[in-house]
Amino acid sequence: MQYKCCNHILGSIDLSFSGFKYCNEVWEGPEYIHYNVENAFQKNEERRLKIIGEMKNGIIPEKCKQCPMLEEKDWKEFDGKIHKVTIFNWKHCNASCFYCSVGSDYYDGVKKSDDYDSLPIIQKLIEEGRLNSESFIAFMGGEPTMLEEFPHILKLLLTKNCRIEVLTNGIKYEHIISEMLKAENYNTICISLDCGCRETYKRIKRVDKFDEVIETIKKYVLDSKDKSKRIKLKYIIFPNVNDSKKEIDKFFEICKNIGIKTVARAVNHHESKMDTTKNQAIETTVIKAYTYFEKQAKKLGFELQKEPWADAIIENKVYNCRKISPLTRLKSELHFLLKKFAKHYIYKVSNFLFAFEQANISTLD
Ligand SMILES: C[S@@+](CC[C@H](N)C(=O)[O-])C[C@H]1O[C@@H](n2cnc3c(N)ncnc32)[C@H](O)[C@@H]1O
Ligand code: SF4
Secondary structure, eight states, X not given: OEEEEOTTTTTXXXXXXXXXXXXXXXXXXXXXXETTSTTHHHXXXXXXXXXXXXXXXXXXXXXXXXXXXXXXXXXXOOOSOOOEEEEXXXXXXXXXXXXXXXXXXXXXTOOOTTOOOSHHHHHHHHHTTOXXXXXXXXXXXXXXXXXXXXXXXXXXXXXXXXEEEEEEOOSSOOHHHHHHXXXXXXXXXXXXXXXXXHHHHXXXXXXXXXXXHHHHHHHHHHHHGGGGGGEEEEEEEOTTTTOSHHHHHHHHHHHHHHTOOEEEEEEOOSOSTTOOOXXXXXXXXXXXXXXXXXXXXXXXXXXXXXXXXXXXXXXXXXXOOSOOOHHHHHHHHHHHHHHHHHHHHHHHHHHHHHHHHHHHHHHHO
């Protein structure tokens, strides 16, 4: 049937810290139904069906109206199949990255009391035949390897041949991840290394675990043999922390030495508790480092994973990956223009002062 709808409504689920929603679009979409609400998961599914019905009649929920995912086309009838599940229902972690959008404090694997279990939900979806080899399951978190039920969920998903991606800091090696990498389906892991040396690692992650991470990556590469393309190393660029060419070069050196084939780059998506950058112009050094990273990846023969939201930040020159207003766009352009002028005039003034000083010196002579 031809109507305005989106892929999320027709088969996505977010298992988030706060509860459930039928949409994985990070920046837009419906409210979460809190997991404490009675039959919260079921209520989310009922809400999905109701909205599909409304959309067929041209009624679009207010929060969806600006969403780029919304599309008018001949949609297949919803058959209950879930094609994307994003799991991030816990916050505990064994690192404490200064930028972390989860706001994870250093829990070192101790489960927070207000988390819920996602295992029964995955079990239920499998029993009901709603997950199959076409379903994509992404583990985010918190740190997945710190989640007690993580190996059990992964094992279950492997029986259904789901396509899985695990985002991990790589501090703890997990055997089931190696199994997952060897499976037929194109399963992947993305390890956020963000640097090229131990010192920078400590500054960013606030734990001294650089060597452990390198060892974990080596094991995954060894375990997955010819499938090592499935192991991605990620680098989020931060001003004055890891935006130098030297640091990026060291990162690529590591990738080369341990047999990594795929890399990813990103910038701050500003949800962090440390964030002071919302709607602010992105630093020139970060833009330069972003370009340099791509150039080096190409030159050295690495596959570069695309991050459209990060590309959008770089293109808009503003730390905001939603669609920006013309006014914000103008402000960011002015910011860069003024910076350029300021640089030009500071240079001119300093040249003048220098010449003036020289002239004075020669007069004194
Ligand atoms: C919250 S982490 C959890 C997974 C795992 N602990 C890790 O560090 O990869 C999920 C993803 O969000 C990314 N992330 C966290 N904070 C971010 C920020 N402020 N800007 C951009 N990406 C961020 C991480 O790099 C990671 O790929
Ligand atoms: S390792 Fe991941 S979850 Fe842990 S603090 Fe860093 S970004 Fe957050």
